[in-house]
Amino acid sequence: MSTALVDPDAVSEVEEHDDTGVQSFLVTFIIRRFDPEVDAEPRWVDYDVELFSTDRVLDALHKIKWEVDGSLTFRRSCAHGICGSDAMRINGRNRLACKTLIKDLDISQPIYVEAIKGLPLEKDLVVDMEPFFASYREVQPFLISGSAPEPGKERVQTIKDRAVFDDTTKCILCAACTSSCPVFWTDGQYFGPAAIVNAHRFIFDSRDDAGDMRLDILNDKEGVWRCRTTFNCTEACPRGIEVTKAIAEVKQAVLRGGA
Numbered sequence: 001m002s003t004a005l006v007d008p009d010a011v012s013e014v015e016e017h018d019d020t021g022v023q024s025f026l027v028t029f030i031i032r033r034f035d036p037e038v039d040a041e042p043r044w045v046d047y048d049v050e051l052f053s054t055d056r057v058l059d060a061l062h063k064i065k066w067e068v069d070g071s072l073t074f075r076r077s078c079a080h081g082i083c084g085s086d087a088m089r090i091n092g093r094n095r096l097a098c099k100t101l102i103k104d105l106d107i108s109q110p111i112y113v114e115a116i117k118g119l120p121l122e123k124d125l126v127v128d129m130e131p132f133f134a135s136y137r138e139v140q141p142f143l144i145s146g147s148a149p150e151p152g153k154e155r156v157q158t159i160k161d162r163a164v165f166d167d168t169t170k171c172i173l174c175a176a177c178t179s180s181c182p183v184f185w186t187d188g189q190y191f192g193p194a195a196i197v198n199a200h201r202f203i204f205d206s207r208d209d210a211g212d213m214r215l216d217i218l219n220d221k222e223g224v225w226r227c228r229t230t231f232n233c234t235e236a237c238p239r240g241i242e243v244t245k246a247i248a249e250v251k252q253a254v255l256r257g258g259a
């Protein structure tokens with residue numbers, strides 16, 4: 001990861017903000033654009049954007065879209081790291097644009113922004129997420145229980161049992177992990193880290209009765225054994241989920257024949 005660098009001497013222009021006295025910087029973004037109606041191939045386009053160190057890459061994209069070129073296309077919704085819709089490659093690394101502060105990037109150099117890899121490119125920074133969600137749906141990521149709870153009661157669970165899958169409950173389905181996985185890039189059939197993370201969340205839930213069925217699904221040739229433990233997924237996850245560890249736990253459960 002780049003180190004924090006807002007060095008006024010290193011950037012091309014520094015301006016003083018009239019009202020607050022807070023410095024702004026001219027930052028160059030190089031964005032990989034693609035319009036399927038016009039372009040045969042994606043092309044890189046430069047934009048100079050005036051930003052503050054507290055701005056995020058998402059703010060820069062908004063400025064470009066609202067002030068320079070309204071055709072720039074990207075997804076975002078919550079703008080606060082919750083909805084998972086603005087995963088993109090920023091300086092070659094998968095991140096959420098809304099969680100990437102300008103002050104954490106080296107703005108003495110242009111900042112490169114492109115769509116995540118391994119999924120069909122639709123337009124600019126937008127990819128077709130359907131293959132990603134198809135794998136997610138296949139692992140049946142919801143509670144399946146063979147018995148109803150007692151009338152008027154919740155399905156109780158100990159704190160210790162809940163802790164077993166706590167990490168994987170944090171997934172926001174941003175696809176940063178799956179689209180950083182070299183196996184997924186070369187084999188679009190691989191379930192990918194995010195589907196396995198969401199299977200883990202239910203396989204290890206003491207209230208769920210369908211763990212064996214999910215383990216069977218993931219024991220498939222396109223399942224957990226495709227993982228080559230490169231840790232790209234863990235490094236990419238904006239929620240800090242130990243993705244590689246979760247995949248390893250599912251592998252162990254497959255070998256044991258149950259969670």
Ligand code: SF4
Pocket residue numbers: 084170171172173174175176177178193194197236237238239240241243
């Ligand atoms: S595991 Fe992390 S990187 Fe992967 S989809 Fe979930 S939140 Fe995104």
Ligand code: FES
Pocket residue numbers: 075076077078079080081082083084085086087096097098099
């Ligand atoms: S816009 Fe929702 S996570 Fe970034």
